[in-house]
Amino acid sequence: MPTVLITGAARGLGLDFVKQYAAKGWKVLACARQPDGLKAVKGDIQPHGLEVTDYAAVKALAKALSTEAIDVLICNAGISGREAGDLGSIDPAVWRETFEVNALAPLMMAEAFVEHVARSQQKKMIAISSRLGSITHNDGARYAYRASKTALNMEWQSLSKDTAGKGLISVVLHPGWVQTDMGGKAATLTIDQSVPAMVKVIDGLKPADNGRFINYDGTAIPW
Numbered sequence: 596m597p598t599v600l601i602t603g604a605a606r607g608l609g610l611d612f613v614k615q616y617a618a619k620g621w622k623v624l625a626c627a628r629q630p631d632g633l634k635a636v637k638g639d640i641q642p643h644g645l646e647v648t649d650y651a652a653v654k655a656l657a658k659a660l661s662t663e664a665i666d667v668l669i670c671n672a673g674i675s676g677r678e679a680g681d682l683g684s685i686d687p688a689v690w691r692e693t694f695e696v697n698a699l700a701p702l703m704m705a706e707a708f709v710e711h712v713a714r715s716q717q718k719k720m721i722a723i724s725s726r727l728g729s730i731t732h733n734d735g736a737r738y739a740y741r742a743s744k745t746a747l748n749m750e751w752q753s754l755s756k757d758t759a760g761k762g763l764i765s766v767v768l769h770p771g772w773v774q775t776d777m778g779g780k781a782a783t784l785t786i787d788q789s790v791p792a793m794v795k796v797i798d799g800l801k802p803a804d805n806g807r808f809i810n811y812d813g814t815a816i817p818w
Contacts, residue, residue, distance in 0.1 A: 603672030666717035670701035697743035755806035
């Protein structure tokens with residue numbers, strides 16, 4: 596039975612990832628700050644309370660799960676930030692928080708769980724990023740959020756090179772603009788359109804995909 600570990604698993608995209616993988620019969624290690632609601636989801640689900648910026652807790656969880664082989668690690672937890680996105684209203688505290696959650700925390704998760712993934716059959720490490728992190732597609736504003744996702748993309752590129760010898764497949768995924776608490780009601784995609792499509796993409800990843808930036812529909816996104 597394959598195993599997936601998902602952060603930010605209690606709501607939004609993360610919760611639907613839990614449901615999708617549980618329905619496929621996978622073991623789901625579902626990590627969230629408040630995981631109690633996950634008990635209602637049917638399947639082989641192991642909820643774990645985790646604040647992804649508590650790096651001692653991340654290391655402790657990795658140690659507690661030391662015997663697990665994790666086929667797919669999905670670093671999904673993220674924030675849009677209490678961002679004042681215009682020049683003249685930049686808030687350094689917002690930047691620090693946004694970078695902490697969106698850029699540093701996923702890398703710390705990858706560092707803690709890289710050997711768990713390396714011992715698995717599928718060996719996939721996924722970061723949920725955003726098209727807004729693409730320098731090519733930048734149309735301005737959202738400074739902190741864009742920059743945090745660009746940093747995440749760069750980290751995952753480095754990760755793809757540094758772990759290639761272990762046979763890992765490290766990929767950045769854009770979920771689309773999705774109707775979640777973060778994406779808002781005006782978003783163009785529903786969760787039911789985004790997450791199953793991403794799961795299909797993840798299922799189909801091959802070693803040649805290592806280091807790619809991929810849209811939810813499988814198409815490439817320029818860096």
